[in-house]
Amino acid sequence: MLEEFDVDGALQEAADKLSPETRAAFLKKVGVGVGTVAAGGVLAGAIPRVASAATPASDVAILNFALTLEYLEAAFYAGAKANAGIFKGDTRNFVSVVAKHEAVHVAFLKKALGSAAVPKPKFDFKGTNNTSQKTFEATAQLLEDTGVSAYLGQVPLIKTPAIAGAAGTIVTVEARHAAWMRHIRKVAPAPFTFDKPKTKAQILAAVGGTGFIVG
Numbered sequence: 081m082l083e084e085f086d087v088d089g090a091l092q093e094a095a096d097k098l099s100p101e102t103r104a105a106f107l108k109k110v111g112v113g114v115g116t117v118a119a120g121g122v123l124a125g126a127i128p129r130v131a132s133a134a135t136p137a138s139d140v141a142i143l144n145f146a147l148t149l150e151y152l153e154a155a156f157y158a159g160a161k162a163n164a165g166i167f168k169g170d171t172r173n174f175v176s177v178v179a180k181h182e183a184v185h186v187a188f189l190k191k192a193l194g195s196a197a198v199p200k201p202k203f204d205f206k207g208t209n210n211t212s213q214k215t216f217e218a219t220a221q222l223l224e225d226t227g228v229s230a231y232l233g234q235v236p237l238i239k240t241p242a243i244a245g246a247a248g249t250i251v252t253v254e255a256r257h258a259a260w261m262r263h264i265r266k267v268a269p270a271p272f273t274f275d276k277p278k279t280k281a282q283i284l285a286a287v288g289g290t291g292f293i294v295g
Contacts, residue, residue, distance in 0.1 A: 139243050142234045144198045145280055146247065147189040149230055152292060153223055154182035155203045163210035170264050171213055174220070178257050185250055192246070202295035217265050224258035226286055227251075232277035 157179035160167070167175055190197045208219040231251035238244040259269035278286075287293065 135243070136239045139238055139240050140193065140196050142238055142247075143189055143193055143243065144196070145234065145283075146231065146250070147186065147193065147197060148201065149227055149283070149287070150182060150185040150189060151200045152203065152287065153227060154179070154186045155200075156205055156209050156219070156223060156292075157182050159205060160209040160216055166210065167213050167216070171217060174260060174264060175216075178220075178260075181253060181257070185253075188246070188250075192243075201293045203292050204294045205292055217261060221258065221261045221265060221267075222290075224254060224261055226278075226283060227254040228258055228275060229278040230280075230283040232275055233279050233283070236277075 157175060160175045161179040164172055164175055205219075208215050210216070228251060231247060231254060235244055235247050235251065238247060255275075262269045262271075
């Protein structure tokens with residue numbers, strides 16, 4: 081059930097903004113019955129499985145690339161949340177909210193990919209997420225900025241409209257995370273008129289350079 085993942089109502093809020101006709105048409109298109117929509121417009125059924133036999137292999141690869149980044153962020157924030165006592169002020173609130181968001185993103189992508197989902201890597205954040213608030217904040221900004229650039233680089237390459245739309249709903253949230261952490265750190269939340277996309281190779285090089293993925 082989606083409610084088990086959407087603990088802060090983020091996905092419900094997005095679903096509620098759609099008209100009943102639009103919501104029903106979308107659900108039918110991606111293979112989710114209208115009967116899975118509960119009262120009030122809450123998406124209560126299974127998350128649409130978009131990585132079907134008809135889905136281009138390139139789209140599946142992009143989803144798995146996104147899933148790997150979401151695994152990274154979710155693990156980073158889960159570790160921070162487990163040591164939330166070291167965080168003060170708005171940073172503590174940020175940890176709580178964003179940890180929930182990233183867990184939902186992982187669940188969403190895994191459900192969409194089904195058996196095609198890549199396994200979760202092993203991570204070592206080297207204390208950047210649970211020993212110092214200042215270090216955590218700097219690393220969180222780096223990860224969120226990287227995530228935005230990664231999604232921007234991949235969304236235009238997606239061939240399936242439903243998948244592109246789903247990715248778009250994630251990238252806007254990642255951008256809000258980035259702006260929120262930048263505000264906390266007292267740096268410009270929106271420093272550029274246009275954000276710059278990055279290629280998969282650029283993102284993999286940046287993530288590899290952190291040394292956070294160890295297996």
